[in-house]
Amino acid sequence: MTSLSFRTNMMYHRIMLIRLMVKFVGLFMLAACSLSFTHAADKTLSSLIDKKIEKHLPEIIRIRRFLHMNPELGNREFETSKLVASKLLSQGLEVKSGIAKTGVIGILQGDQAGFSIGFRADMDALPIQENSQTPYASLNPGVMHACGHDIHTSIALGTAMVLSSLRDHINGSIKFIFQPAEEGPPAGEEGGASLMIKEGVLADPDIKAIFGLHVWPEIDVGQVRFSSGPVLASADSFEISLHGKSSHGARPHEGVDAIFLSSQIIVAIHSTMSRTVDPMDPAVVSIGKIQGGIRSNIIADEVHLAGTVRTLTEANRTRIQNLIENITRGFTQPFGASYDFSYRRGSPPVYNHPGLAEVMRPTLEQVLGKANVLNLPPQMVAEDFSEFCQKIPGFYFMLGVKNPSQKSMPPLHSPDFNPDERSIAVGIKIVSHLLLDCLAHRNSFKSEIY
Ligand SMILES: [Zn+2]
Ligand SMILES: [Zn+2]
Incomplete structure (x- = not known):
């Protein structure tokens, strides 16, 4: 009797212990899942984004080549600006033109409630004579997209095209910001990010975070570099x-x-x-x-x-x-x-907001694989995206544009600069996921973002 009751007692305690363990593991799993959840992990949405990219890519490549053949200097991006505005309008976005001279804004309203975030692409070219032998080399003598801003503009337009048909997945709204004169305005003129801010680009609706990228010739297509804190000087x-x-x-x-x-x-x-x-x-x-x-x-x-x-x-x-x-x-x-x-005093350092970087890293890793998300040691080059980072949390990364079969490629601002166009599809995919995940992560952000 005693031994039976002792055994029963032992069994009871074991069952309780197992139940507690299951409960604890369950809670832990739930916490882990909620921390690592990204839209990028949602296979259905991910393949939907891939299909949309595939559908729009031929047009985006045509746009990119047109921009490359017709580069325009800072504050003179008249034709680029017209093309961007008409493409955004055709996708049903609310469009505002003539901001900071030739800047354009496209607002994409999602079906779900939420806050607003921005994605910025610069549009200007450089006073460089192109050396490249590509069939879409610059037709504008002495002017060239040698810093890849034609790729940035195409990625932003492509992302707007992809996401405009996925409004039911957007919690809030996305402001696509097409910026003039990143390389600096002509002497005696104002321009660039600071003028856009002065003219109210961050307001109406107020954007809570801003994303940006730059093509990076040191890494392969399919790779990115980023880090938290100061990244550019x-x-x-x-x-x-x-x-x-x-x-x-x-x-x-x-x-x-x-x-x-x-x-x-x-x-x-x-x-x-x-x-x-x-x-x-x-x-x-x-x-x-x-x-x-x-x-x-x-x-x-x-x-x-x-x-x-x-x-x-x-x-x-x-x-x-x-x-x-x-x-x-x-x-x-x-x-x-x-x-x-x-x-x-020129532009301040580009600073990746640590809270935003922490929340967005899993998205990059889901989209590209962990091995392709590389660390970015601070670079002493500059970028006026920093003006936005002074006002709201910013997230900026480097997008690989080197053909993986080549050992190296000419650097930014070189007359031979020729980025691999396959980076455009990768860029659209990354940016689409980052923006959707940022809006979906509403509850993960600390108060300074939300
Ligand atoms: Zn540049
Ligand atoms: Zn640049």
Whole structure:
């Protein structure tokens, strides 16, 4: 009896223990599932997106080639802008044109309630003569899509075409932002992301997060690079004019040698950088222009220097601006020279919002496979997408455009730059999933996003 009741008791406890374990494992699984859920994991929707891409791809490739053949410089993207607006209208989007000169916005309203997010594509080309032998090489002499903005524009249009027939899967709305003058507006004009923001691109409806990408020639089609936090540098520029006194080259003590001073200043800037800037917080100063002097045996009284400053943090930006001016003052005063110094703040660093990056990483991994989502070490190039990241959470990634069978390809801004067009379909797929998942993840975001 005792032993029977003991056995019964033991069995009872075992059953309870197993039940508890099942319950615990179930809860854990549920939590894990809700954390890793992405639309990208929804096979039906995923194959629907693939089919839509397949359907629209021939037209998108035609559009991309048209854009490539007809590149337009910053703030002059008149035909590009018209093409974008008419394509968006034909897909039933609400379209606004003429924002920040030639910018276009297309709003895609989903069937489900939710918030609004944005996707930004830049449209401008560069003043470069194309070398490529492709049948769709630039027809506009001296102007070329050498930074791949034709690919960006095509991906944004393609995504709008794909998602406009999937409104029932959209919780909220998507604002497609086609931006002029990313490479900088013509001298004396405003333009680019900052002007779009000034003209209200982030409002009506207010967008809670913004996505962007850039073609990246260092990785294969089918791969992306991204990371959380700072990814691209700020881009500031400075100019120094040194005013000395001319004299005979054989009698330098009677003049103030501006060329000698400029050489001291250049060496001092570079050497002081290595002793005052935290090596774990990268920064670059490059002096790309120096002009001065008129003859080999005349001491130069004027020298003009111009350079660029790239940093990943605001602290370094301010530190380096002060450092350059202090060095200039420190060298000119003892020699009786004077100087003019001007420092122009360009776009700030591009910053991937850590909360948004954490939520979106599984989507990239689902779409491309974990092995194709590569880490992006901070780059010292710049991009005015950063202006949006200053206002709202941003997510920016690099899209592989290298043909995998080639070892390397010409870099961005090269007259031989020729991205693999298969990257367009990959880009549309990634962006479609990122946007849908971001809207579906409404409850996963911390309050700063939602
Ligand atoms: Zn560029
Ligand atoms: Zn670019």
